[in-house]
Amino acid sequence: MPSERSDALVxxxxxxxxxxxxxxxxxxxxxxHGELDMPVIGVAKAGWTVDQLRERARASLTEHGGVxxxxxxxxxxxxxxxDGDYQDPATYQKLKEQLNGxxxxxxxxxxxxxxxxxxxxxxxxxxxxEAARVVVEKPFGRDLAxxxxxxxxxxxxFPESAIFRIDHYLGKEPVLNLVYxxxxxxxxxxxxxxxxxxxxxxxxxxxxxxxxxGKFYEEAGAIRDVVQNHMLQLVASIxxxxxxxxxxxxxxxxxxxxxxxxxxxxxxSIVRGQFRGYRDEAGVAKDSTVETFAACRFCVHNWRWAGVxxxxxxxxxLPVTSTxxxxxxxxxxxxxxxxxxxxxxxxxxxxxxxxxVLALSTRVKVPGEQMVGEEVELFAQHQSPDDREPYERLxxxxxxxxxxxxxxxxxxxAAWRIVDPxxxxxxxxxxxxxxxxxxxxxxxxxxxxxxxxxxxAAVEPKHC
Ligand code: BG6
Numbered sequence: 001m002p003s004e005r006s007d008a009l010v011x012x013x014x015x016x017x018x019x020x021x022x023x024x025x026x027x028x029x030x031x032x033h034g035e036l037d038m039p040v041i042g043v044a045k046a047g048w049t050v051d052q053l054r055e056r057a058r059a060s061l062t063e064h065g066g067v068x069x070x071x072x073x074x075x076x077x078x079x080x081x082x083d084g085d086y087q088d089p090a091t092y093q094k095l096k097e098q099l100n101g102x103x104x105x106x107x108x109x110x111x112x113x114x115x116x117x118x119x120x121x122x123x124x125x126x127x128x129x130e131a132a133r134v135v136v137e138k139p140f141g142r143d144l145a146x147x148x149x150x151x152x153x154x155x156x157x158f159p160e161s162a163i164f165r166i167d168h169y170l171g172k173e174p175v176l177n178l179v180y181x182x183x184x185x186x187x188x189x190x191x192x193x194x195x196x197x198x199x200x201x202x203x204x205x206x207x208x209x210x211x212x213x214g215k216f217y218e219e220a221g222a223i224r225d226v227v228q229n230h231m232l233q234l235v236a237s238i239x240x241x242x243x244x245x246x247x248x249x250x251x252x253x254x255x256x257x258x259x260x261x262x263x264x265x266x267x268x269s270i271v272r273g274q275f276r277g278y279r280d281e282a283g284v285a286k287d288s289t290v291e292t293f294a295a296c297r298f299c300v301h302n303w304r305w306a307g308v309x310x311x312x313x314x315x316x317x318l319p320v321t322s323t324x325x326x327x328x329x330x331x332x333x334x335x336x337x338x339x340x341x342x343x344x345x346x347x348x349x350x351x352x353x354x355x356x357v358l359a360l361s362t363r364v365k366v367p368g369e370q371m372v373g374e375e376v377e378l379f380a381q382h383q384s385p386d387d388r389e390p391y392e393r394l395x396x397x398x399x400x401x402x403x404x405x406x407x408x409x410x411x412x413x414a415a416w417r418i419v420d421p422x423x424x425x426x427x428x429x430x431x432x433x434x435x436x437x438x439x440x441x442x443x444x445x446x447x448x449x450x451x452x453x454x455x456x457a458a459v460e461p462k463h464c
Pocket of ligand 1: 206
């Protein structure tokens with residue numbers, strides 16, 4: 001597998017939703033930053049011409065971030081289109097012609113996983129897989145067995161070093177900052193373990209429902225949609241050991257090592273919920289038992305983390321849209337101080353969206369006669385309009401052959417092993433009211449002894 005940059009970008013599913021929402025905006029941004037100096041070939045079966053694809057790209061950009069006239073003109077000029085059935089060998093012959101001798105194409109499969117095999121085989125038969133790379137989207141399988149099967153299929157046509165499994169969370173600037181902050185600040189290392197930490201809490205709250213994606217969601221549910229991938233990747237980013245070297249495999253080795261030590265979920269370590277009204281969504285069964293909320297307790301069984309639970313809570317129709325990580329320190333006896341002080345613990349807070357915030361909670365004395373204090377957060381906020389969108393970063397990395405931010409086969413399978421026992425309808429489902437923090441009692445019971453849950457604020461309070 002050469003490590004040279006790819007010399008053509010092919011995206012299957014060019015007329016689809018993912019291309020519309022994510023790929024075209026990333027392609028324009030890459031063009032603007034001078035990072036897309038190659039032919040870009042869309043493939044789909046829509047009976048379209050390349051001009052129609054250009055119009056689709058323009059519409060996508062108008063809706064997602066705006067058209068940059070200069071960058072769009074360049075992108076349009078590079079855009080090609082192959083119309084054809086994925087089952088038909090002629091489609092791949094047409095693609096080969098459009099590739100025009102490109103030696104290291106990157107094939108992005110923005111299509112349902114059920115089509116991966118057909119497309120990979122078609123590419124191979126047309127000799128379009130040699131020295132090529134392939135990008136695949138989540139969901140990567142729907143359980144451990146199907147993920148293993150998908151890996152088997154892809155490995156028939158591509159070596160692991162050519163496979164790029166996208167989890168867009170890994171391309172987010174604040175998630176990268178979480179990893180960076182941890183390893184760039186030696187002050188953290190002495191406390192980043194079971195001796196000093198009480199628990200880690202991660203909340204991924206979304207104030208909206210399934211946004212017209214009822215049909216997709218019925219097949220997924222919160223565990224498959226975001227816990228198996230985004231959330232477990234966050235857990236691994238927080239819990240991993242420092243990589244031995246800067247290369248992609250050293251980084252991915254450490255992530256995998258964490259995932260393999262996490263105990264598989266059991267009915268006692270998860271609470272599933274569904275917001276009232278979900279069953280009225282288009283594409284959703286009237287008696288659906290699919291969860292739109294999950295609260296889980298992950299136990300990482302290694303020397304650093306034994307006894308420090310990782311609580312993860314995700315949900316649709318919660319009161320706010322925000323993702324926050326809190327690393328909570330142990331409480332210490334403070335006999336000279338009052339009761340409120342002793343029941344209080346320091347924490348580090350990483351707010352990943354909508355704003356990027358890093359805060360350390362402390363207690364300081366309130367001026368006056370009494371030895372009483374108040375909580376004050378030491379606070380840093382990062383805002384940069386130039387932050388690259390995850391898809392732009394990840395597509396650029398895939399073109400460069402850099403796998404650091406892509407999920408390796410073993411890690412994908414390890415993550416499925418963790419959630420496999422609680423997929424489907426194997427645990428009770430609790431109905432919760434929209435605009436609440438999920439099923440209250442069951443949820444609280446899960447976190448008992450390490451609680452309460454910290455609820456992210458809708459808007460980051462003004463700090464001075
Ligand atoms: C996607 C899920 O992977 O991630 C969605 O399918 C979820 O259900 C989304 O809303 C959240 O990602 P982001 O980047 O919009 O916070």
